[in-house]
Amino acid sequence: MKALQGVEGQVQWGEVPTLSCDVGQVRIRIAAAGLNRADLLQRAGQYAPPPGASDVLGLECSGVIAEVGAGAAWQVGDRVCALLPGGGMADEVVVDARHVLPVPEGVSLVEAAALPEVYATAWLNLFQLAALQPGEKVLLHAGASGVGSAAIQLCKAFGNPCWVSVGSADRLAYCESLGAQGGVLRHDGLDDLNDFGPFDVILDPVGATYAGINIRLLAMDGRVVLIGLMGGREAQVDFGQLLAKRGHVLASTLRNRDDQFKADLIADLGQHVWPLFTEGRLKPQLARTFARADAHGAFEELAGNQVNGKLVLVMDDTLS
Template identity: 75%
Template sequence: MKALQGVEGHVEWREQPSPTCDVGQVKIRVAAAGLNRADLMQRAGLYPPPPGASDILGLECAGVISEVGVGSSWQVGDRVCTLLAGGGMAEEVVVDGRHVLPVPEGLSLHEAAAIVEVYATVWLNLFQLAELQPGEKVLLHAGASGIGSAAIQLCKAFGNPTWVSVGSAERLAYCEALGAQGGVVRGDGLEGLKDLGPFDVILDPVGANYSELNLDVVALDGRWVMIGLMGGRQAQFDLAKVLSKRVRLQGSTLRSRDDAFKADLLSDLGQQVWPLFTEGRLKPQLAKTFPIADAEAAFEALASNQISGKVVLVIDETLS
């Protein structure tokens, strides 16, 4: 089979051994794979896969099951999407059957490739770790990203008003169209968030640059969940605010979680979130697709920070 690998800051579509299907696993003929910032970091040599995971790029994909290992209830021919620690940007991938979900009714395989990683991330961090309750206010930094797009819709579905920080007026309008109450544009200054808060939960992929601001706008007993370091890893802030506001700061990663944890997360996602796609309350925000031959252009598009929603790489054009 062929697969995409990061090589010294660029990507190459090259021959790799076809994976074998073991007990409890399924093999998927991949139609399309979602592109995430973790893939950009891995391409740059900054985010190696966890021990034991494939070094092939791709943390999510969708396709058709071509082989089923002993002990799995899936069937050959099932249309599925899956969460991965790596390996999704390939013609085939083998995955624990517990990490697979059916493609929601009415969605194409290209759309399904854009939903698993972002909705799993949002469900884990907002609803499980931060224990978001109906009516609580949420602040989403990078609100027009794939994760932000998913979070806005999911918060709306569960009764949580959201506000965002974004890079442009156009991206703010995009977020408001999805259901955000409002927000601020970085270039105009983030201080306006102080007039919109306080926020019960902050989902933060930025890190250091926003630390002081987060403590200013988080509510009493608020939860600040950090999922990325786009703005740096070294921060200085006033710990007295953490004490006086009783703030809970939670660091969170998903890729390195063990198989059992991911199986429980995907089971919960399938029960609590997947029906909302069928009901039309959630919609994939597929901004742009690229053929696998143009993978480098897809990576550059995501790196430009001009994409609202998700980028997907089409691997098998005969599957849709």
């Protein structure tokens, strides 16, 4: 089958073997795949797949089930989306059936490709690891990103006022349209966030350059959840400030979690989050789609860091 891989810093289509569909798995004929920063890192040779995972790019996809392994609770023809450790940018993928969710009512297959990774990431880090409680205040760095746009909507749905840091006034307006209370432009500095804090939970994909300000902005018993290193990996911090606030710093990744952890997370999403799409309280934030022939253009668009929401690569436009 055809699949997209990272080769010497570029993306390249090639032939890869078709996998068997074993017990507890399903085969999905892929309609579309969401793009994530992890794909950029893998393309650059900086983020290897977990042991045993496909080296094909793509951490989420949507499509139609083409084969069901023994014990899997799906039917051939079901419209689904899936969280993947890799393999989403291909003609088809074989995945643990427990990592699959139905396409929400009213959501297209293409839109559904933009849901699993960002909503799983936002839900895991805000509501499971940080144990966000109703009314607690949240700060989302890179608020207009795919994860940020999902997190804003979840905060609004579950009663958590949130603020953002972003790169432009247009992106701030976008975040506010989703439900953010306000925020700051990062090139103006982050000190004005003091006007909105302190924050009970801070979700940070930036890392080193934001480490000090995060601790200063933290509320008593607050939690910083680190999910990326866009701003570097080494920083000097004042542990005295952290100790005085009884603060917590959590570091979190999703891709290398084990199958049972992901199954439990997907089940939680299905119970608490997916119904909100049907109710219209959550909406896919699809910024732009690209044809599979323009995979290079899709990756360059994402690398430009100007995307509000998600980019999706359409793999098979005959599926609907």
